């Protein structure tokens with residue numbers, strides 16, 4: 001089975017984002033990080049797709065998931081299918 005493509009919309013000073021990022025690092029999960037303040041197009045895309053600019057937002061094969069605890073629970077429940085950093 002192909003691992004889902006994961007993209008995390010975040011910004012550095014967001015504690016909820018850091019909570020998710022800690023879990024990603026702990027399990028060495030392969031994720032593309034998208035800083036919403038690095039390029040305002042990123043924030044616009046987040047708002048266009050989800051209707052809000054709240055982060056963290058994890059896109060799983062293009063489908064957005066909000067709420068840090070929901071994201072963490074999903075990651076930890078799906079570790080067996082996720083791509084890992086080498």
Ligand SMILES: N[C@@H](CCC(=O)N[C@@H](CS)C(=O)NCC(=O)O)C(=O)O
Nearest residue numbers: 014015016053054055056067068069
């Ligand atoms: N309950 C949410 C809280 C997320 C949250 O409040 N994120 C803040 C940044 S630390 C945010 O994006 N605020 C801007 C907004 O919601 O428009 C979670 O646990 O993910």
